[in-house]
Structures are given as structure tokens and as C-alpha cells.
Amino acid sequence: MKIAPTTMAMLLGASLVLVTAGSSQAQAQAYSPLGHPTDEPVGGQPPTGSVRSAVDLDYQLKYQRALEVVLWAMPAVVIYRMRDWAFKELGAENNTIFSYSETAGPNLEVATSNSSTPYIGGYTDLQNGPVVLEVPASGADGTLYGQVVDAWQFTIADIGPSGLDKGQASKYLFTPPGFNDEIPDGYLHVASPNYRIAFAFRSVVLPGKTEKDAYDYAQRLKMYYLSEANNPPEQKFIDPSHDRYSGLPRHDEVYFDDVFQIFSVEPVRDRDKLMMGMLATLGIRQGQPFAADETSKRAMRQAAVDGWYYIQNYFDNLPADRFYWPDRHYASLLMSDEIRRFEYTYADRIDTIPRAAQFAWCTYVPVVLSDSPATQYLVSMADKDGNLLEAGKSYRVDVPKDVPVE
Numbered sequence: 137m138k139i140a141p142t143t144m145a146m147l148l149g150a151s152l153v154l155v156t157a158g159s160s161q162a163q164a165q166a167y168s169p170l171g172h173p174t175d176e177p178v179g180g181q182p183p184t185g186s187v188r189s190a191v192d193l194d195y196q197l198k199y200q201r202a203l204e205v206v207l208w209a210m211p212a213v214v215i216y217r218m219r220d221w222a223f224k225e226l227g228a229e230n231n232t233i234f235s236y237s238e239t240a241g242p243n244l245e246v247a248t249s250n251s252s253t254p255y256i257g258g259y260t261d262l263q264n265g266p267v268v269l270e271v272p273a274s275g276a277d278g279t280l281y282g283q284v285v286d287a288w289q290f291t292i293a294d295i296g297p298s299g300l301d302k303g304q305a306s307k308y309l310f311t312p313p314g315f316n317d318e319i320p321d322g323y324l325h326v327a328s329p330n331y332r333i334a335f336a337f338r339s340v341v342l343p344g345k346t347e348k349d350a351y352d353y354a355q356r357l358k359m360y361y362l363s364e365a366n367n368p369p370e371q372k373f374i375d376p377s378h379d380r381y382s383g384l385p386r387h388d389e390v391y392f393d394d395v396f397q398i399f400s401v402e403p404v405r406d407r408d409k410l411m412m413g414m415l416a417t418l419g420i421r422q423g424q425p426f427a428a429d430e431t432s433k434r435a436m437r438q439a440a441v442d443g444w445y446y447i448q449n450y451f452d453n454l455p456a457d458r459f460y461w462p463d464r465h466y467a468s469l470l471m472s473d474e475i476r477r478f479e480y481t482y483a484d485r486i487d488t489i490p491r492a493a494q495f496a497w498c499t500y501v502p503v504v505l506s507d508s509p510a511t512q513y514l515v516s517m518a519d520k521d522g523n524l525l526e527a528g529k530s531y532r533v534d535v536p537k538d539v540p541v542e
Contacts, residue, residue, distance in 0.1 A: 198435035201414040206391065206443030208411050210492035211289040212402075213394045214499060215334055218246060218383035219259045220394070226376050231267065231359040233258045235339075237351045238377040246383035248469065248498045248513070253338040254347055256282070256354045262312035262331045263401070268323070268365055269310065269335070270358040271295060274303035278345070278353030281510050282337030283500045284310070287330035287402045290479060291503045295337055298502075298510040300324050309362065313403050320362075330402045336500045385496075387444040392418070392436045396426045407486060443492075450493045451517055452524055460514075465522060469498050469513035472505040 177183055190196040222228040234257040240249040249255070260267045271280060280296040292310075297303035301324060309323035312331055319325045337357075339350035360368045385391060395415065399422050404412055415421070418436060419428035428436065458467040471494050473480040473487065478494060478501045480487040494501070502509060518524050519531060 192431075195431050195435055198418055198432050199439055201417050202392070202432075202436045202439030203442060203446075204488070205395065205411060205414055205418070206439050207446075207488045207492040209395050209398070210385070210447075211495040212287055212398050213385045213391060214247070214383075214495050215285060215287065215289040216332075216394050216398050217385050218381075218499075219332065219334060220397075221382050222257075222259060226374060226379060226381065228259065228374060229372075230260045230264065231258065231361070232372045232374055233354075233357055233359055234376055235351060235354045235357075235373050236377050237375050238347060241377075243376075243378065243380045244383075245381060246499060247496070248500075253340050254350050254354065256280075256337040256339055256357065257335060258359055259332065259334045260310075260359065262310060262328055262333065264361060266309055266311045266315065266362040267333075268358075268360055268362055268368075269308040270356075271301055271306055271308065272353065272356035273305040276342070278342060278350055279303065279340045280337045281340060282335060283502065284308070284326070284333060284335040285500060286328050287332045287398060289334075289495055289499065291501060292328055292333070293324075293326045294502055294510075295335070296510070300326075320365075329405075332401065387440045389433060389437045389440065391440040391443075392420065392428070393426070396420050407481070447493055447496045450489070451497065454517065464520070465516045465518040466514055467516070469515050470494075470501055470505055470509065472501075476505045477503065478505075 222232075222234070226234075228234070234255070236254040236256070239251040239254055241251070244255070269284070272278070274280065274297050281298065282295050283291040284293040284295060285291050293300055293308060295301065295308075300306075300308070307323050309319065309325050310333055311317075311319075311325065311327050313327075313329055315327065337354075339354040341347055341350045355373065358368060358371050360371075386394070399412070399415070399420070404422060412422070418432045420426060454465075454467055456462075458471055460466045460468075470478075471490065472478055473490070474482070478491075480491040480494075498513075502511075516525070525531065
């Protein structure tokens with residue numbers, strides 16, 4: 137068949153093939169989607185001259201999957217590590233309330249702890265049934281700010297004047313996944329998507345009041361199972377002001393043991409099944425013992441270490457769109473997603489990297505970042521010239537007069 141003396145461009149699959157006529161035999165050249173010419177692979181093999189990137193591809197696959205798990209699981213691991221330390225080292229149990237008589241010091245090793253207000257916290261497990269949390273009214277004696285979060289550290293209830301209770305004395309009722317029983321009258325019902333939940337509040341020191349007043353106000357909180365509502369037990373409080381509270385994630389193989397402990401209990405949602413498949417490659421499957429081989433253990437340890445460095449690098453190079461002003465380096469510690477929430481879940485993707493960064497340096501965030509949030513942090517990682525702040529050096533911050541805050 138004679139071909140007309142023209143050049144025909146045909147898009148075949150992902151490659152652009154240029155067929156030039158002018159002789160009895162057409163000459164074909166394939167181009168990759170990036171525009172680079174490629175040799176046609178033979179029989180589905182890689183191009184001629186290709187070599188594999190690593191000798192141990194089993195390790196490489198497991199390392200890559202483990203690193204993705206580190207980023208994906210960060211919110212859940214952070215809150216689990218806080219819970220695990222509280223139970224094993226501080227003598228807590230379900231429905232124990234931590235009430236600090238002093239503001240935070242260096243013993244409180246958790247993200248974003250500050251020394252302005254005494255903290256209150258607690259953990260429970262809805263596998264044992266619905267849980268009641270009684271909060272006192274906000275007023276001249278005191279007020280609360282804080283959140284109740286699920287096992288993924290996603291907020292299921294804001295508490296206090298900016299929360300569901302609007303500062304009124306209230307009884308919250310938290311119910312487990314799949315709970316379908318009738319909700320008794322008189323409760324603010326919150327359905328949790330997970331079994332283990334936690335809360336952290338600030339007992340705000342009001343004008344004219346002291347830290348002792350804030351501490352006394354916190355003693356009005358109560359937490360117990362709904363089955364005990366007719367005769368609630370005496371509330372157990374712990375004051376860990378002078379105890380070490382190591383609530384930061386462990387960036388070694390313990391990180392993956394925490395992941396195993398979390399998903400031995402919590403439901404797996406459809407959006408998480410891909411990652412659960414990656415965990416299965418590493419020997420972590422729901423309902424089965426932890427069964428990591430030596431290659432997986434090496435990969436998980438290195439991935440946990442590299443995950444820490446990756447997150448630090450993210451902080452050191454914050455995206456420009458996170459800064460308040462283009463000529464300075466101030467950003468908010470509360471870096472919400474595109475819809476001003478903290479879930480980073482969209483119609484077409486889950487953004488695991490900014491989600492990991494947010495929960496690596498900040499715990500207990502609001503459901504929605506409003507225009508006038510109840511709390512806000514202004515942070516900078518660099519000086520006026522853009523040089524990263526360094527430990528051991530002194531810096532000066534100039535604050536203008538009449539700063540517009542209450």
C-alpha cells in the first residue's frame with residue numbers, strides 16, 4: 137500500500153508515535169509522555185540497558201510501604217502514645233481524669249503544651265459501652281477550652297463556650313461505632329467513629345483568679361460509663377504536674393507496634409484499606425498476631441527514623457502559602473485543610489503529608505478553624521532574613537504597641 141507523503145501523528149495509549157511517509161517502509165519513533173524518545177521494550181521488559189535500583193527489592197518495597205505508613209498513621213500514633221504512657225507510667229485507667237495543679241513545665245513532653253493554663257485530660261474505651269462526660273458551666277468561677285478526639289485524633293466534640301455545650305453545664309454522651317440504642321433525654325449525644333477516645337481541656341485562669349482556682353474548677357468534671365449513671369462512682373483524679381509525661385511518638389520500631397495496637401481495636405474504614413494492605417506486607421493484619429520478618433523490622437525502623445527527618449524538613453521549608461505575609465516567616469500552628477477542617481480528605485484524595493505535619497506538631501485541634509478561633513498560635517521557624525532559628529542563639533522579637541488582641 138502506498139502512503140501519502142505526509143506526516144501523521146497518532147496517539148497510541150500513552151505514547152505519541154510519529155510515522156513519516158516518503159519511502160516504501162515507514163520509520164517509527166516512540167516518545168514517552170514527557171517527550172523523551174524511548175527504545176521499544178521487548179516482550180514487556182524494561183528498556184535496553186535498564187538496571188534495578190536496589191539489590192534487595194524485598195527490603196526496598198517494605199521500606200517504601202513503611203515510610204508511607206509513618207506519614208499516614210501520624211495522628212493516630214500521637215494520641216495512642218499519650219494514652220499508652222498515661223496507662224503504663226502514671227497509673228491511669230479508663231475514665232481517670234488528669235488535672236494539673238500547675239501550668240506545664242518540661243516534664244510534659246507533648247506537642248504544643250504551653251505554660252499559660254493548667255491542663256485537664258482523660259481517656260476511655262467505648263468497647264465497654266457509652267461514656268458520660270459531665271462539664272461544669274462556664275462563669276465567674278472558671279471556664280474550659282478543649283476537644284474530645286477519636287482514635288485518629290480527629291475532633292468529635294469541641295468543649296466549652298465555643299463548643300456544643302455553649303458554656304452551659306452539660307452531660308455529653310459518647311457512643312461507640314454501630315450503637316443504635318435509644319439515647320436518654322438530657323444528654324448531648326456524640327457518636328464516635330472509633331472505640332478509644334480522649335480529651336484535653338484547658339482550665340482557663342480568669343482575671344482576678346489564680347491557678348489554684350482553675351485547678352479547683354477542674355475538679356467539677358466527671359467521667360463514667362452510662363451503665364453507672366444512676367450511681368456514678370467517685371471520680372478518680374491524678375495530678376501529674378511533677379511527673380514525666382512522655383507523649384511524643386517513638387521514631388523507632390515502637391512506632392509500628394503502636395500502629396499494631398491501634399488497629400487491633402479500631403474499625404478499618406474503606407478509605408484506609410489501601411494502607412492496611414501495605415501494613416499486611418509488613419506483617420501487621422487486623423485480628424492476627426504481629427508477624428514481621430527481619431526484613432520488615434529493618435525497614436520499619438529505618439522508615440520511622442526517616443519519617444522524623446522528613447517531617448522536620450517540612451517544618452523547615454513550610455509552603456509559602458502558609459505564611460501570613462510574603463516578606464516575613466510567620467505561620468499558624470493550626471494549618472487546616474482547604475475546607476478549614478483538619479481531616480485533609482477530599483473527593484479525589486487524602487493528603488497524608490500535611491496531615492502528618494499538622495498532628496506531629498500540634499495536638500487537639502478544633503473541628504473547624506473559624507474566622508475568630510478560640511485559640512491561635514503565631515509561629516516562625518526563621519529570622520527576618522529567612523535563616524532557620526537555631527538552638528543556643530539569642531533572638532529579639534519586636535512587638536508593636538496596641539496589638540489588637542483581647
